[in-house]
Amino acid sequence: MIRLLATDVDGTLIHSDHVTISARTREAFLAASEAGIVVTAVSGRQPYSIAALVRGTALEGPAIGSNGSVAMHLSTGELFFEEILDVDAQRTLVEAMRARFPGVRAVSVRDGGNTYLAEHGYSGPQDPGAQSAAWEVVHRFADLDEVLAAGSVKLVLKHDDVEPRALLAAARELAVPGCHPTISGAPFLEVAREGVTKASGLASVCTHLGIDASEVMVFGDNVNDVEMLRWAGVGVAMGNATPEALAAADRVTLTNDADGVAQVIEGLLGDAAHGTPRA
Incomplete structure (x- = not known):
């Protein structure tokens, strides 16, 4: 049943x-x-x-x-x-991904999904669903240090010239402790806390x-x-x-x-x- x-x-x-x-x-x-x-x-x-x-x-x-x-x-x-992705884990992953793919930009999704903090230089919508919002949300840009300064419910990594599947393969190979990377069909990599x-x-x-x-x-x-x-x-x-x-x-x-x-x-x-x- x-x-x-x-x-x-x-x-x-x-x-x-x-x-x-x-x-x-x-x-x-x-x-x-x-x-x-x-x-x-x-x-x-x-x-x-x-x-x-x-x-x-x-x-x-x-x-x-x-x-x-x-x-x-x-x-x-x-x-x-x-569930919050740890600051140290997300910082380690971003640094490793940027070493492989210079030009990767990050977005930290926080506050139950209601705050998007995007790194300067990030292109495209931070959230494909942002055009439809049931209540007020915050989307703003910041330096990378600020983006990574607090834990995320979801960390987004995007490169304008690298497909999400390639980003996923790299993130899985890196296997940074504390991180669970995936893709959803959106034009970026999505990372949650390990086990989530x-x-x-x-x-x-x-x-x-x-x-x-x-x-x-x-x-x-x-x-x-x-x-x-x-x-x-x-x-x-x-x-x-x-x-x-x-x-x-x-x-x-x-x-x-x-x-x-x-x-x-x-x-x-x-x-x-x-x-x-x-x-």
């Missing part, structure tokens, strides 16, 4: 315009919630961005942001937890709710979803998923633009109505 549905956002819940949640998908999550299933979003985005996207849907309750580093109730703003992933964040929430991993179904499409897809009782990869996500999943559905999440939820609820809940 599935008691909790958790969905990634970009490439999974929303269409490729990075904005649209279809009426079909909204209705599917509402039906699941009305059936007594807990529904939640788990994203690399920050809570303020998730909240703006899911406003008016059944997903406006607890959500997990920053790849598992932050959990917050989107309607009340209550912060459940935040979407799976760890979701596990914490499920422990609080008394829900076992076997009772969880998750949806994802990218590298930062792999741990979550493996951890859950049922991991569902999107038809547009990366090879890593496809390999980690138990099932594959349609693409995000074809409402693959809604298709699976509709099947789950249909089976439950006939007395054969899908595992």
